[in-house]
Structure formats: structure tokens, C-alpha cells
Amino acid sequence: MYHVISIRDFERSDLDYLLDRAREFDTGGYRPRMLEDKLAALLFFEPSTRTRMSFATAMARLGGRWISVDSVEASSIVKGETLADTIRVMSSYADAIVLRHPKEGAARLASEFASVPVINAGDGAGQHPSQTLLDLYTIRQSMPIDGANVGLLGDLRYGRTAHSLALALSLYGVTLHTIAPGGLEMPANITLELRERGTEVIEHADVEEVIRDLDVLYVTRIQRERFPDSASYYNVASSYRITPDLLAGVKEHMMILHPLPRAGEIDPAVDRTPHARYFEQARNGVPVRMALLHEVMK
Amino acid sequence: MSRRDPSGGLLVSPIRNGTVIDHITAGEALNVLRILGITGSTRECLSIATNVESKRLGKKDIVKVENRELCKEEVDRIALIAPQAKINIIRDYRVVEKKGVKIPKVLKGVVRCPNPGCITNTSEPVESTFEVLEKGLHCLYCDWLIKDDIANYII
Numbered sequence: 001m002y003h004v005i006s007i008r009d010f011e012r013s014d015l016d017y018l019l020d021r022a023r024e025f026d027t028g029g030y031r032p033r034m035l036e037d038k039l040a041a042l043l044f045f046e047p048s049t050r051t052r053m054s055f056a057t058a059m060a061r062l063g064g065r066w067i068s069v070d071s072v073e074a075s076s077i078v079k080g081e082t083l084a085d086t087i088r089v090m091s092s093y094a095d096a097i098v099l100r101h102p103k104e105g106a107a108r109l110a111s112e113f114a115s116v117p118v119i120n121a122g123d124g125a126g127q128h129p130s131q132t133l134l135d136l137y138t139i140r141q142s143m144p145i146d147g148a149n150v151g152l153l154g155d156l157r158y159g160r161t162a163h164s165l166a167l168a169l170s171l172y173g174v175t176l177h178t179i180a181p182g183g184l185e186m187p188a189n190i191t192l193e194l195r196e197r198g199t200e201v202i203e204h205a206d207v208e209e210v211i212r213d214l215d216v217l218y219v220t221r222i223q224r225e226r227f228p229d230s231a232s233y234y235n236v237a238s239s240y241r242i243t244p245d246l247l248a249g250v251k252e253h254m255m256i257l258h259p260l261p262r263a264g265e266i267d268p269a270v271d272r273t274p275h276a277r278y279f280e281q282a283r284n285g286v287p288v289r290m291a292l293l294h295e296v297m298k
Numbered sequence: 299m300s301r302r303d304p305s306g307g308l309l310v311s312p313i314r315n316g317t318v319i320d321h322i323t324a325g326e327a328l329n330v331l332r333i334l335g336i337t338g339s340t341r342e343c344l345s346i347a348t349n350v351e352s353k354r355l356g357k358k359d360i361v362k363v364e365n366r367e368l369c370k371e372e373v374d375r376i377a378l379i380a381p382q383a384k385i386n387i388i389r390d391y392r393v394v395e396k397k398g399v400k401i402p403k404v405l406k407g408v409v410r411c412p413n414p415g416c417i418t419n420t421s422e423p424v425e426s427t428f429e430v431l432e433k434g435l436h437c438l439y440c441d442w443l444i445k446d447d448i449a450n451y452i453i
Contacts, residue, residue, distance in 0.1 A: 007440070031346025082422050105417035109424050124415045126440055189443040192433070 002296045003111040004119040006127040007164045012171040015136060018291050022137050025061075025294075026287035035064030038297050041094035042068040043086070044121070045077065045101045048259060050123050051131070054285035055098050058293050061286065067094060084113045091115040096297050099123075118295035125158045131259055132164040134288040138281040139216055142255060145172040149213050151204075153179045154220035154265060155239060156186040161259040162220050163190055170199040177214065179204045181222065181236045207240065212249050215243070217275075219258045219265050243267045247275060257281050310345045318386040318393075319376065324349050326376040326379050327359035333375040333414045334363070341348040342366060355382060375408050377401040401430050409435055409444065409451045416440040426453070 011110040024030060040059050044052050052070070059066045077086065082099065087110045090097055099110050107120030107127070113271040122128040139145050150169055156162045156178055166176055166186070176199055178186050185203070194201050204210045211217065219242060242256065242265060258266060258278040270276050322330055327348050336342055343364040352358035359380075367387050368376075376383055377399035387395040393453050407425035418426040418439050428435040434445040444451060 006441070064365075085425050101417075102415075103417040103420060104413060104415045105437070106442075108439050109417050109422055112424070123417075124440075189441075189445075208437075 002117050003107075003114075004117075004129050004292055004296065005107045006109055006120065007129045008127075009131050009167045010129070010168070010171075015168060015171065017142060018133055018288075018295065019137050019140055021291035022253065022288045023282075026284070030062070030290070030294075032096075033048040033063030034294055035059065035062040035297055038062075038064040038095045039093070039097055040064060040066045040096045040293060040297075041050070041089065041090045042066050042098045042121075043100070044070055045070065045099075046122070047071075048100055048121070049283050051128075054167055054282075055119075055121065055130075055289050055293070057286050058289035062290055062294060064293070064297075065079060074296070083109060084283065087118075088112045088115075096293065102104075102172040119292055122160060125160050126163075128131070128160045128164050128259075130285070130289055130292055131161050132168045133292070134281060134284045135161070135165050135257060135259070136168055137284050137288050138277060139255070141280075141284075143215060143253060143279075145169070145174065147231040148174045149177065150174050150216045150218060151177040151179060151210060151220050152186070152209070152220070153207055153216045155184045155222045156220070157184045158223065159220040162186070162218065165218060166194055166199075167197075170194050170197040173199075175200045175202065177202050177204055177210045179207045179210065181240065184222065202236065207242075208246065211246060211254075212251070214254055215251060216256065217256045219256060219262075221258075221261065221263050221265060224263070237264055241265060241267060242270055244269050244273060247273060250275065280283070282285070302450060303398060309359060310347045310362060313343075313345070313362050313388055315389055316362065316366050317368050318359045318388060319363075319368075319380075320358070320384045321352065321355060321382045322359035322361060322376075322380040323382065324355065324357035324359055326449070327361050328415055329379050329452075330359070330361050330376055330383075332449075333379070333452050334368070334372060336363070355362055371408070373397070373399050374402055374405065375452055378405075378408070378452065381421045404429050404438075405435065408453060409448065410453050411437045411440060411442055412444060412451055413437065413440050413442040 091114045097118045098119045098121050099107050101123050104124035104126035106123045111118045152162050223235050224233050255277040256275045313374045327346050345362040347360040349357045385397050386393045405428045409425045409428050411426050434443045438442050
């Protein structure tokens with residue numbers, strides 16, 4: 001059975017294959033009812049807009065249907081039911097399970113109890129492989145991923161999308177530039193793993209010192225709850241804000257990505273520049289998730 | 299096994315039945331007891347020697363537990379903190395089995411994941427699972443890496 005749990009489970013060839021498939025779905029190269037008789041269970045035990053809606057959209061575009069749980073409060077989890085039991089039952093209802101859960105490793109556990117494929121739609125501060133695929137897809141739309149200079153900016157400690165993406169990019173011979181506020185740096189074990197995989201990781205104190213060398217700038221949200229008070233949050237957040245002035249002299253093709261939602265990291269005036277690609281990135285969630293859903297249920 | 303002191307008496311007396319754990323890394327004897335669940339309130343007759351001179355290790359600890367033969371899971375746990383340890387099973391004062399400890403490739407239910415957000419630290423019916431790597435223990439659920447103080451996390 002084909003589960004999609006962690007980007008660590010993927011070889012470069014797996015990623016390239018899925019990105020090629022997503023491209024086919026994106027350009028209309030598919031039958032509209034490919035998943036006509038299939039049902040996906042979308043189990044979201046944490047808030048989500050784009051991920052949940054794009055999985056639902058992907059199912060609908062392929063002619064399939066879905067059932068969903070949209071919060072812990074609306075499920076038997078509040079009665080003390082374990083995730084393992086929920087997954088066993090959902091396996092008997094649906095042909096695939098898409099899971100978002102606040103605990104790290106939840107999707108791995110689900111795959112052990114499920115009798116249908118499980119797709120990890122984000123587990124705590126852990127992995128978010130479908131987001132990583134759409135990030136890679138968006139980069140590849142404009143430039144070869146191989147050898148790119150990629151900046152990762154923001155909360156690199158808790159931001160799962162940055163961890164997943166960094167690990168995937170390590171398969172493409174990129175150079176990673178990390179820029180994070182004190183205390184929110186990339187965890188040492190992930191930096192070590194990236195270097196063991198042969199990736200050059202360069203840490204920077206300031207985005208300004210590196211932005212002109214970048215091909216891709218991946219911005220993540222700095223979460224307010226990580227700071228002791230509002231003043232210290234605003235102090236840090238303002239120094240990591242991308243503005244049109246900051247973009248003076250950057251490479252013409254440099255793209256800014258963000259997994260969204262943003263919370264002030266990117267000035268809305270940047271949206272009007274050709275560098276802003278985050279809305280296109282969000283849109284790419286649909287063809288990428290079509291490819292994933294089709295792959296696990298075909 | 300036992301070493302004579304200058305007065306000619308035995309530093310640690312032989313046991314009739316049970317287990318002698320020899321060549322424990324010096325200073326780890328109390329952690330070995332913790333792993334075996336032996337506390338002040340348990341009934342086992344116990345002998346401990348710490349910082350005993352050893353040709354091989356320089357200094358070593360020895361633990362003797364009477365009337366208890368260690369099972370494989372217990373031996374696996376000891377291997378994590380005392381990889382040089384030797385387990386001797388004693389019956390009627392004779393060593394009937396002598397084995398080294400070997401760290402397995404995967405540890406199930408042996409080490410608690412230090413990550414409070416890990417799914418194995420919840421009421422889910424799942425055992426913690428770590429793969430043993432050169433750089434440390436890697437949680438197969440949340441990818442946490444334990445590099446130091448492994449003894450603190452042994453269940």
C-alpha cells in the first residue's frame with residue numbers, strides 16, 4: 001500500500017515522478033472521472049483552509065467524493081477515542097485517509113492501523129509532504145531546482161513546511177541559506193541531517209545580506225505564540241518583513257514563496273511585483289494533490 | 299568474578315542463583331538498577347560494586363542480582379548505557395550462560411521519546427520506536443534525535 005507520510009520516505013525519482021504527474025493534471029491531461037467510485041476521508045483535527053479545501057477540490061476534479069471531520073470538537077476524540085480506533089473505522093468507510101493532526105508522528109501511527117492509504121496533511125511541527133511537493137512544483141514551473149540558491153526565512157524551528165522542504169531540496173543539490181530570529185533557528189539535528197546529505201547550509205543573521213544571491217526566498221510565518229509578549233513579537237517580526245525596498249537589486253527571476261497564511265511577513269505591496277508567487281503556489285496545491293490522491297487510489 | 303581485597307576477603311560475595319552483570323561502564327551501576335526496576339523497596343538480594351579496577355576498562359561497575367535471570371529486553375536496555383557489559387547467568391554457584399550485550403537496530407518500548415509533541419507520548423496504543431544510529435537514537439514517529447543522556451529516557 002502506498003502511504004504518503006514523510007518526505008524522508010521519498011527518493012529523488014519519486015518526487016520527480018509525482019511532479020511530472022502533477023504537471024499532467026495541471027495541463028488537463030487526465031480523465032475527469034478518474035476517481036469516480038472513490039471516497040476520501042479528510043480527517044482534520046487542526047485548523048486548515050488551503051490544505052483541506054485543495055484536497056477536497058482535487059477529489060471533486062477527479063470525480064471522486066469525500067467525507068470529513070473538521071475539528072476535534074466535532075469528533076469522538078473528545079469522548080476519549082484514540083486516533084488508532086478512528087483510523088480503523090475510517091478505513092472501513094473510505095478508500096484513502098487524509099490526516100492532519102496536532103501530534104508529530106500521528107500520520108505514521110495512522111498508517112500502521114489503516115487498511116487504506118494514508119496521506120499526511122501535516123502532523124504537529126513534523127512533516128507536511130504534500131505542501132513540500134507543491135513548493136517544489138512551483139519552483140520547477142520557473143526554473144530547474146538543481147543547484148538553486150534557496151533562502152529559508154522565518155520560524156525555522158517550529159515551521160514544519162521549512163523542514164520538509166529543506167530535506168526535499170537536499171536531493172536537488174541546492175545551497176540553503178537560513179535566516180531565522182534567535183531561538184527560532186533550524187533545529188540542529190535537521191541542519192546536521194542536511195549536511196550529511198551533502199547540502200551546503202549557510203546561516204545568516206539578516207535577509208538583506210543574502211537576498212541578492214537568491215533564486216528562491218521561502219518565507220514562513222513567525223508565530224506570535226512563540227514570544228513572551230506582543231512587544232518582543234513585533235520587534236522580531238518587523239525585522240523579518242519583506243518589503244518592495246528590500247527587493248531592490250534582487251535577481252530578476254527570484255521568486256518569493258510562502259505556505260500561507262501570512263501574518264505580516266510580506267508587505268502586501270510585494271504582491272504586485274513579479275517576484276510574488278505565493279498565490280500561484282497555493283493554487284498549485286490542487287494539481288499536486290490530484291496527483292497524490294490518484295497515485296494512492298489508482 | 300569477585301575480586302579479593304588486600305585483607306584476603308571477597309569484595310563481592312558469590313551468588314547461588316541469579317545474574318551477575320560485569321564490565322558495566324564505571325558509574326552506571328545505579329542506572330542499570332533503574333533499568334531493571336530495582337529500587338529500595340524491591341525484594342531482590344543485591345550486591346553492587348562501583349569503580350572496581352578492571353584491566354580492560356580501567357574502572358568498572360558490577361551488579362549481582364540474586365534469584366533473577368535477565369530477559370532479552372532487559373539486556374537490550376543495559377546495552378544502551380553499558381555496551382561492554384557481560385551478563386552471567388548463575389545456577390547453583392556456576393556460570394551456566396555468559397553473554398555480551400548487543401544494541402539492537404530498533405528499540406521498541408525501551409526509550410521514551412523526549413518530544414512532548416510525539417504521538418508516542420499520548421494514550422494511543424503504540425510503543426515508542428527508535429532506530430539506533432551512530433549519531434544517536436532516532437524516533438521513527440516524530441524524527442526526534444536523542445544524542446545525550448540516553449539513561450534519562452529509558453522506560
